[in-house]
Amino acid sequence: MGPRTLTLGLHMQQVAIGIDLGGTQVRAALVDEQGRILARLAEPTDALAGPDRVLAQICGLTDRLLAASNPASVVGVGVSAPGPLDTVAGIATDIPTLSGFVDFPLKAELQKRFPFSVDLENDAIAAAIGEWQFGIGKGLDNLVYVTVSTGIGGGVISDGRVVRGRKGMAAHVGHMSVVPNGEPCPCGNRGCFEAYGSGPAFARRAQMRAMESRETTLGGAIDSRSVFAAARNGDRLANQLIDEEAEILGRGFTSLIHIFSPDIIVMGGGLSHEFDRLQPGIQAYISQWAMPAFKDVKVMLAALDQNSGLIGAAALAFLAEDVARP
Amino acid sequence: MGPRTLTLGLHMQQVAIGIDLGGTQVRAALVDEQGRILARLAEPTDALAGPDRVLAQICGLTDRLLAASNPASVVGVGVSAPGPLDTVAGIATDIPTLSGFVDFPLKAELQKRFPFSVDLENDAIAAAIGEWQFGIGKGLDNLVYVTVSTGIGGGVISDGRVVRGRKGMAAHVGHMSVVPNGEPCPCGNRGCFEAYGSGPAFARRAQMRAMESRETTLGGAIDSRSVFAAARNGDRLANQLIDEEAEILGRGFTSLIHIFSPDIIVMGGGLSHEFDRLQPGIQAYISQWAMPAFKDVKVMLAALDQNSGLIGAAALAFLAEDVARP
Numbered sequence: 001m002g003p004r005t006l007t008l009g010l011h012m013q014q015v016a017i018g019i020d021l022g023g024t025q026v027r028a029a030l031v032d033e034q035g036r037i038l039a040r041l042a043e044p045t046d047a048l049a050g051p052d053r054v055l056a057q058i059c060g061l062t063d064r065l066l067a068a069s070n071p072a073s074v075v076g077v078g079v080s081a082p083g084p085l086d087t088v089a090g091i092a093t094d095i096p097t098l099s100g101f102v103d104f105p106l107k108a109e110l111q112k113r114f115p116f117s118v119d120l121e122n123d124a125i126a127a128a129i130g131e132w133q134f135g136i137g138k139g140l141d142n143l144v145y146v147t148v149s150t151g152i153g154g155g156v157i158s159d160g161r162v163v164r165g166r167k168g169m170a171a172h173v174g175h176m177s178v179v180p181n182g183e184p185c186p187c188g189n190r191g192c193f194e195a196y197g198s199g200p201a202f203a204r205r206a207q208m209r210a211m212e213s214r215e216t217t218l219g220g221a222i223d224s225r226s227v228f229a230a231a232r233n234g235d236r237l238a239n240q241l242i243d244e245e246a247e248i249l250g251r252g253f254t255s256l257i258h259i260f261s262p263d264i265i266v267m268g269g270g271l272s273h274e275f276d277r278l279q280p281g282i283q284a285y286i287s288q289w290a291m292p293a294f295k296d297v298k299v300m301l302a303a304l305d306q307n308s309g310l311i312g313a314a315a316l317a318f319l320a321e322d323v324a325r326p
Numbered sequence: 327m328g329p330r331t332l333t334l335g336l337h338m339q340q341v342a343i344g345i346d347l348g349g350t351q352v353r354a355a356l357v358d359e360q361g362r363i364l365a366r367l368a369e370p371t372d373a374l375a376g377p378d379r380v381l382a383q384i385c386g387l388t389d390r391l392l393a394a395s396n397p398a399s400v401v402g403v404g405v406s407a408p409g410p411l412d413t414v415a416g417i418a419t420d421i422p423t424l425s426g427f428v429d430f431p432l433k434a435e436l437q438k439r440f441p442f443s444v445d446l447e448n449d450a451i452a453a454a455i456g457e458w459q460f461g462i463g464k465g466l467d468n469l470v471y472v473t474v475s476t477g478i479g480g481g482v483i484s485d486g487r488v489v490r491g492r493k494g495m496a497a498h499v500g501h502m503s504v505v506p507n508g509e510p511c512p513c514g515n516r517g518c519f520e521a522y523g524s525g526p527a528f529a530r531r532a533q534m535r536a537m538e539s540r541e542t543t544l545g546g547a548i549d550s551r552s553v554f555a556a557a558r559n560g561d562r563l564a565n566q567l568i569d570e571e572a573e574i575l576g577r578g579f580t581s582l583i584h585i586f587s588p589d590i591i592v593m594g595g596g597l598s599h600e601f602d603r604l605q606p607g608i609q610a611y612i613s614q615w616a617m618p619a620f621k622d623v624k625v626m627l628a629a630l631d632q633n634s635g636l637i638g639a640a641a642l643a644f645l646a647e648d649v650a651r652p
Contacts, residue, residue, distance in 0.1 A: 158490070165587025171587075254503065256502075289514075297492075
């Protein structure tokens, strides 16, 4: 290839548009083939206004991004949204945090509004794709991404492919049962991993135990952050609560290691901001209790932080492009 | 194509050799492209004699099969063996039921002995492949096969592909934790699905509860079979124990439904011989407690019974053939 081809290649840099539709924020980004965010915009989701308004928000953000950066070539738009999404049919079955998204043909409605091809993905799967293509899992063929936040969600890459399953709804790992008839879970069942390992579950345990204890500095409105802060100041109960949380996560991750045999577990979500404090306990559980062939599997921190899903959504467009042009 | 080609096609019927290497029996079969067993032989595994002797058994059975039926074209040999097998490297890491199979290069040693290409698969994954290609899961893209027997094992097909994971060791579904620090499991951990749902776990519960009860006909050496027999004769405790077993399986299967989003769950193994009695309780759990989008997933009985793994092993050879000749 001569210099002319090379120059043309640079001009024709391909970008994808990633959209992360959440209950709180709509975020849009232009992402290049190396997973770098070239430009990003966000605004509060008008969550009660219904699909028309939310779709207008998505289009508005995208138009502003494109107007500002004027990319040479857009390969497509990838949209990440809270599940359960039937990504095979392109239907939002029910998005609890967004009014009116019940059996809503999200993909078709998006496609109507964009001149680019549209891909749709469940948010935690999109985040897994982001970490796999451009984050801590780059180059690996097998990973389980777990977001530990308000809930627990997941996405799985196995044998170099995204595990999607029927309706594209695989990897609802927060809803594996860990305690028969245990704590109530927002899903309606009891005893789910989410009901024990999520941020709110951790904070609830801290509130209960702080009330029973006389020797803790924990008190008032306790959330995850305050427990970690107290632990750093030497509070014994806070440290104990964190060790228990690490054990709960370690046990759940060990189940997932046996179930998927990943190269690594990637932890994202709000609680992963305290990864350094949680990691030794999680890893100790895996090393002690996983079956011999799985003891060396490492838990690692998501590298793209709150952008895993946004970058993963854009990566969808690049992946679809690869498949379309073999 | 003229009649001559057609005749030639019939003469050239392709068969695969399936081997099911178990701790009790070595079984070998010639299987055609429709998954039909054309000929089958078995003998007790010389489990304490070491790999050389066991490999000689496999070759002996295969030679006798081929001599008796003289097939026109053998596409390959598929071997199913108890895990954990590193099927990527072709290594038997440790087969507890067979002496000497520790870090043993099983695939290479088999390949030395056969003029056909050899494929190796973990036994429950082989069974899943059998049910997917030729059994109850034929034509489906997503299924989770669970064998409930002396232990609990699994194999998963997702998006029309076998889920293998790192070292090919995915789907050890019997070792997801269902009760924190619960009953001891043969794997060394506590509280695994296998420690609650397997045949021996069920029988142990029956023994304990029969001792505490004055109103049961259960007594003496209780095994799974005697509990089902007593239940059929109207024994109340026996029926209660079976309902509890169905709930344990239903809860575990619901976790797997959330984790993999399969079209169906396929149940095999010893306890599946009582599928008709267990199915309503399992299905009721799924319908009640799975998240809305998953409530309609059905649990179905394996169609190939004890031959799932044998036929699945043979299917490996056909699948490998498909990949080799696109």
